[in-house]
Each structure stands twice: as C-alpha cells, then as structure tokens.
Amino acid sequence: xxxxxxxxxxxxxxxxxxxxxxxxxxxxxxxxxxxxxxxxxxxxxxxxxxxxxxxxxxxxxxxxxxxxxxxxxxxxxxxxxxxxxxxxxxxxxxxxxxxxxxxxxxxxxxxxxxxxxxxxxxxxxxxxxxxxxxxxx
Ligand code: HEC
Numbered sequence: 619x620x621x622x623x624x625x626x627x628x629x630x631x632x633x634x635x636x637x638x639x640x641x642x643x644x645x646x647x648x649x650x651x652x653x654x655x656x657x658x659x660x661x662x663x664x665x666x667x668x669x670x671x672x673x674x675x676x677x678x679x680x681x682x683x684x685x686x687x688x689x690x691x692x693x694x695x696x697x698x699x700x701x702x703x704x705x706x707x708x709x710x711x712x713x714x715x716x717x718x719x720x721x722x723x724x725x726x727x728x729x730x731x732x733x734x735x736x737x738x739x740x741x742x743x744x745x746x747x748x749x750x751x752x753x754x755x
Contacts, residue, residue, distance in 0.1 A: 652697050653697050656690055656693060660687055660690055660691075663683040663686050663690075664687065664742065667683040667687075672735065681723070684719055687741070688716065688720065691715055691719060694712040695708060695709050711747060712748070715741070715748065718737070718740045718741045719741055722740075
C-alpha cells in the first residue's frame with residue numbers, strides 16, 4: 619500500500635513538473651519579436667493609407683499613417699542588422715524607403731489624389747524592393 623501511494627505521488631509530481639517545464643518553454647518562445655511587430659505595424663499602416671487613398675482621398679490622405687511608418691522606419695536597421703542582415707544593403711533599402719515616405723509627407727496640401735497614389739505606390743515598391751533582396755519574393 620505504502621509503495622503504491624509513493625508511486626502515485628511520484629507520478630503526480632512528475633506530471634506537474636513536466637507541465638510546468640512545457641509552459642515555461644512556451645513562454646520563452648512567445649517573447650518579444652520586434653522584427654515581426656515592426657513589419658506588422660508597417661503593413662497595418664500601409665493598408666490603412668491605401669484604404670483612404672485608393673477610393674479617392676475623400677476620407678483623408680493618410681498623413682498620420684505615413685508619419686507613423688516614417689517613425690517606425692527609423693528602427694529598421696536597429697532591429698534587423700543584429701539579426702544578421704547585410705548592413706550595407708539593408709540600410710540602402712531602409713534609406714530609400716524613408717526617403718519615399720519623406721517625399722509623400724512633403725506633398726503640398728492641395729496635391730491631387732492621383733499624385734498621392736503615385737507617391738504611395740513608390741512607398742510600396744520600397745517595401746517590395748527590400749523584400750526582394752532579403753528573400754521574401
Ligand atoms: C529595409 C528593408 C525592408 C523594408 C523597407 C520593409 N521590409 Fe518588410 N521585411 C523585411 C525583412 C528582412 C523581412 C523578413 C522578416 C524576418 O524573416 O525576420 C520582412 C518581413 C515582412 C513581413 C512578414 C513579417 C513576419 O516576419 O512575419 C511583412 C508583413 C512585411 N515585411 C511588410 C512590410 C511592409 C508593408 C513594408 C512597407 C510599408 C515593409 N515590410 C518594408 C524587410 C523590409
């Protein structure tokens with residue numbers, strides 16, 4: 619009887635420890651992933667800007683979204699170069715991307731929606747040209 623109780627206690631403790639270890643491992647994997655978060659935010663704000671500009675700029679010109687993308691883009695090198703991306707090439711793309719955002723933000727108030735759409739598509743090409751060189755097709 620005593621042996622049986624000891625066996626059950628042992629089994630129970632073993633199960634608890636395994637569950638705790640698995641939980642801790644899962645927590646470790648769920649740590650902050652700023653590179654994924656940064657791209658996710660860029661994608662979100664580009665999508666929001668497109669949602670305003672593509673239907674004709676009537677609901678807005680997306681300035682806030684371009685400003686936020688411009689701010690986020692200051693962190694591109696900081697977040698990516700330490701992940702092993704080639705610094706010279708990466709920062710060339712990052713600079714080009716920031717310059718295109720600056721061009722968009724510098725458009726005068728009365729710029730036509732068609733010209734805004736062109737500027738936005740250059741920003742979008744900036745996403746794609748970096749992705750092409752860094753393996754996202
Ligand atoms: C200067 C380079 C660069 C620019 C500019 C850039 N990206 Fe990325 N992006 C990357 C790299 C590198 C990855 C691969 C992520 C990884 O594997 O860590 C990536 C991944 C992504 C992902 C997938 C995220 C993930 O890892 O799950 C999305 C979505 C994305 N980018 C959207 C955008 C959008 C939208 C823009 C423009 C508004 C943009 N990116 C501009 C370099 C860039």
